Amino acid sequence: MNKAEIWDKATSVFRETLDIDDLVLMPQLTARDVERWDSFNHILLVVAVEQAFGIKFDTGEIDGLENVGQFMDVIERKVSA
Amino acid sequence: MATIEAVADTPAPDASLRLTLVRILLTPLCGAAIVLVSFRDFLAAVLGDDLVPRIQLHLQFDSLPFLFIFLPCTFILYTLYRRTAVANWILTLAGLAFYATAGLIYLVPLVFTCVFDYVVGAYLARADDGRRRRLAFVASVSVQLFLLCLFKYAGWLSSELAGLFAALGIGLTFAPLVLPLPPGISFYTFHTISYTADIYQRKFQPRGRLIDYLTFVGFFPQLIAGPIARAAELLPQIAVRRPAVSAAQLEEALWLLAWGLCKKIALADNFGRVVDQATADLAQPHHGGVGYVFMIAFAGQIYCDFSAYTDIARGIAKLFGVELPRNFLTPYFATSPSDFWQRWHISLSRFVRSYLYNPIVVRAVRKRAARGLPVSPKALASPVPFLTVFAWPTLLTMSLFGLWHGAGFGFIAWGFYHGALLVLYRVIPLDELLQRHLKKGGKAAAALVMFLFVCIGLIFFRAARADILPLFASLAAWPAFSLPLLLLGALVLATDLVGYRRGVEFVDVYPSLAGWMRTLLLVAAFYGIVFFGPGQRYEFIYFQF
Numbered sequence: 269m270n271k272a273e274i275w276d277k278a279t280s281v282f283r284e285t286l287d288i289d290d291l292v293l294m295p296q297l298t299a300r301d302v303e304r305w306d307s308f309n310h311i312l313l314v315v316a317v318e319q320a321f322g323i324k325f326d327t328g329e330i331d332g333l334e335n336v337g338q339f340m341d342v343i344e345r346k347v348s349a
Numbered sequence: 350m351a352t353i354e355a356v357a358d359t360p361a362p363d364a365s366l367r368l369t370l371v372r373i374l375l376t377p378l379c380g381a382a383i384v385l386v387s388f389r390d391f392l393a394a395v396l397g398d399d400l401v402p403r404i405q406l407h408l409q410f411d412s413l414p415f416l417f418i419f420l421p422c423t424f425i426l427y428t429l430y431r432r433t434a435v436a437n438w439i440l441t442l443a444g445l446a447f448y449a450t451a452g453l454i455y456l457v458p459l460v461f462t463c464v465f466d467y468v469v470g471a472y473l474a475r476a477d478d479g480r481r482r483r484l485a486f487v488a489s490v491s492v493q494l495f496l497l498c499l500f501k502y503a504g505w506l507s508s509e510l511a512g513l514f515a516a517l518g519i520g521l522t523f524a525p526l527v528l529p530l531p532p533g534i535s536f537y538t539f540h541t542i543s544y545t546a547d548i549y550q551r552k553f554q555p556r557g558r559l560i561d562y563l564t565f566v567g568f569f570p571q572l573i574a575g576p577i578a579r580a581a582e583l584l585p586q587i588a589v590r591r592p593a594v595s596a597a598q599l600e601e602a603l604w605l606l607a608w609g610l611c612k613k614i615a616l617a618d619n620f621g622r623v624v625d626q627a628t629a630d631l632a633q634p635h636h637g638g639v640g641y642v643f644m645i646a647f648a649g650q651i652y653c654d655f656s657a658y659t660d661i662a663r664g665i666a667k668l669f670g671v672e673l674p675r676n677f678l679t680p681y682f683a684t685s686p687s688d689f690w691q692r693w694h695i696s697l698s699r700f701v702r703s704y705l706y707n708p709i710v711v712r713a714v715r716k717r718a719a720r721g722l723p724v725s726p727k728a729l730a731s732p733v734p735f736l737t738v739f740a741w742p743t744l745l746t747m748s749l750f751g752l753w754h755g756a757g758f759g760f761i762a763w764g765f766y767h768g769a770l771l772v773l774y775r776v777i778p779l780d781e782l783l784q785r786h787l788k789k790g791g792k793a794a795a796a797l798v799m800f801l802f803v804c805i806g807l808i809f810f811r812a813a814r815a816d817i818l819p820l821f822a823s824l825a826a827w828p829a830f831s832l833p834l835l836l837l838g839a840l841v842l843a844t845d846l847v848g849y850r851r852g853v854e855f856v857d858v859y860p861s862l863a864g865w866m867r868t869l870l871l872v873a874a875f876y877g878i879v880f881f882g883p884g885q886r887y888e889f890i891y892f893q894f
Contacts, residue, residue: 284725285725285726286726287726287727300691303781306687307687307702307706307707308687308710308739308743308775309726311707311710311711311714312714312724312725312726312729314711315711315714315715315718315724316724316725318715318718319718319724326550326551327550327707327708327711328547328550328551328552330707330711331699331702331703331707332552
């Protein structure tokens with residue numbers, strides 16, 4: 269899976285989980301910028317991403333994700349591992 | 350990961366000679382002054398009361414012995430030895446001396462906690478066996494929490510039980526356990542837990558120097574009331590030789606100190622007087638509406654008091670080249686409970702989220718996903734998953750969050766109430782509804798509603814048990830008027846609005862201002878400290894936790 273495919277797939281997971289159809293993911297986007305991205309929905313996002321990509325986040329990784337860029341870095345690293 | 354970064358500022362030979370001479374002259378002077386203010390009472394008992402000047406420090410930042418003796422002397426010593434390995438020793442010893450001003454005996458649990466978790470941390474860093482690592486980590490957290498509970502809750506629990514037995518007529522009588530509460534135990538316990546947790550989660554690798562670790566836990570700006578810095582964030586700053594503080598950093602540190610002191614003395618303590626007056630008014634026959642004054646004044650007091658402490662702590666840390674995390678972000682502009690907890694006592698919310706809430710919820714959601722059930726917000730909105738996956742972990746976490754503040758049903762009720770607010774807003778997102786229907790004023794209305802919810806919660810937090818019902822009953826009347834509250838509230842609102850518009854706290858607006866504005870603010874803070882204190886001093890509220 270290349271980088272563009274990972275971004276496309278992650279975008280649809282984010283849109284579906286946060287229920288925002290026109291959400292555009294950018295590396296510097298943070299939870300503070302998106303009203304529905306609270307700490308509970310953050311966990312739903314992580315688990316939805318885990319399911320979509322067949323990966324698993326470590327406990328420490330979940331709260332260390334400061335923005336979409338870091339989120340995608342973890343996904344890319346785990347998908348290519 | 351922490352690494353040593355040698356700072357290339359080795360002094361020239363002449364300067365080196367000067368530095369040695371200055372060290373010979375100032376080290377004994379400053380050292381003696383620190384010992385004197387920290388152990389004055391002890392020295393007086395040994396040498397005689399008349400022989401020792403009457404200047405004893407008692408943990409307080411807003412006291413003359415701290416501001417004019419302890420802090421300058423520690424800063425001078427640190428600056429003289431900044432480039433050497435002694436620098437962190439100075440900070441550690443100063444931290445222990447500062448802490449000992451509450452009583453020498455309190456050093457025992459602090460030092461035990463430090464050494465115990467240091468040893469466990471070293472093992473966790475070395476070991477590879479997953480099961481053994483987990484066991485060591487769980488054992489260390491259990492010991493830390495046991496000590497915390499023993500000192501903080503055992504006395505309260507035993508006296509409540511004794512009362513309950515007496516009320517039920519059970520013949521079992523026992524004397525309630527009375528243990529002294531070590532100051533800041535809730536904060537330093539969380540610091541040491543974050544140390545082992547970060548090593549356990551491989552977020553951070555300890556370098557093995559005990560002194561750096563002791564400096565991290567015993568760093569006196571944050572020792573008593575936070576902010577709760579994560580080991581992975583703070584230790585790397587402490588484990589290096591830090592560069593000299595620049596003129597701009599020094600100015601910013603002084604501003605943080607000045608504004609923090611001004612906020613504490615001129616605002617928080619005056620709000621405190623209004624709270625005391627409202628409590629006294631409650632005993633009068635016609636006290637309708639006084640509950641509004643009580644809760645709004647206390648909202649002002651606790652915010653100004655605690656954020657002032659954080660500003661001062663950040664300012665002092667900056668003098669030693671350390672950046673502490675921010676703890677507040679204009680919290681009363683929050684539009685929802687979830688927004689509020691990202692703006693209020695940020696370091697504790699983050700700690701609780703990372704180490705308690707997230708693990709519980711992640712486990713529950715993953716369990717559901719493993720059974721092939723959907724985990725979208727819509728699927729989790731039906732009653733059973735909503736209760737098990739969202740409501741229960743939220744109420745549990747927030748009740749424990751409340752209990753962390755102190756031994757008492759009021760704190761648990763306050764935490765539970767905030768948990769209930771989070772649940773309520775998940776079911777009925779009042780902020781979204783208000784913003785959708787009111788359009789222009791929607792955000793302000795949502796912030797106002799949230800502020801009132803926060804104020805109501807503070808009744809549980811602050812009021813004596815017997816006052817809670819009368820305070821709630823008084824809310825049925827039209828709000829009572831208080832001119833001091835109006836003036837103080839207007840000041841807080843005005844400064845916070847400036848911060849809110851720029852996405853920071855007011856105190857952090859300072860570096861971006863023009864020179865004349867910065868001077869004006871420093872002068873204003875100075876006048877605030879000198880002329881607007883109420884005369885009656887209140888201890889920092891979070892010192893009791």
